[in-house]
Amino acid sequence: MEVLIKPLITEKMTAVTEKYPNRYGFVVDKRASKSQIKKAVEDMYEVTVASVNTMVYLGKRSMRYTKTGFQTGKKSNFKKAIVTLNEGQTIDFYSNI
Secondary structure, rough: OOOOEEOOOOHHHHHHHOOOOOOOOOEEOOOOHHHHHHHHHHHHHOOOOOEEEEEOOOOOEEEEEEEEEEEEEEEEOOEEEEEOOOOOOOOOOOOOO
């Protein structure tokens, strides 16, 4: 199971990281536990994780009107993890671009 799916680089998460410089967000596998997320972040980014907070988001329903009528759909569910690192440690997501 791939624990970390992708880092969250959104306006809201960037504002959190600016206010608390040692907090980062990730989209993770829905079955992953906090200890698995902690181990995956420590192994991938070579940092020490102080705490992990998780949230499960339900997918939103969407509907649009087209020539053929109403089209309905649903965005997928996902789990988000906010990882707090120890003081003085950072993660640079843009280092390998």
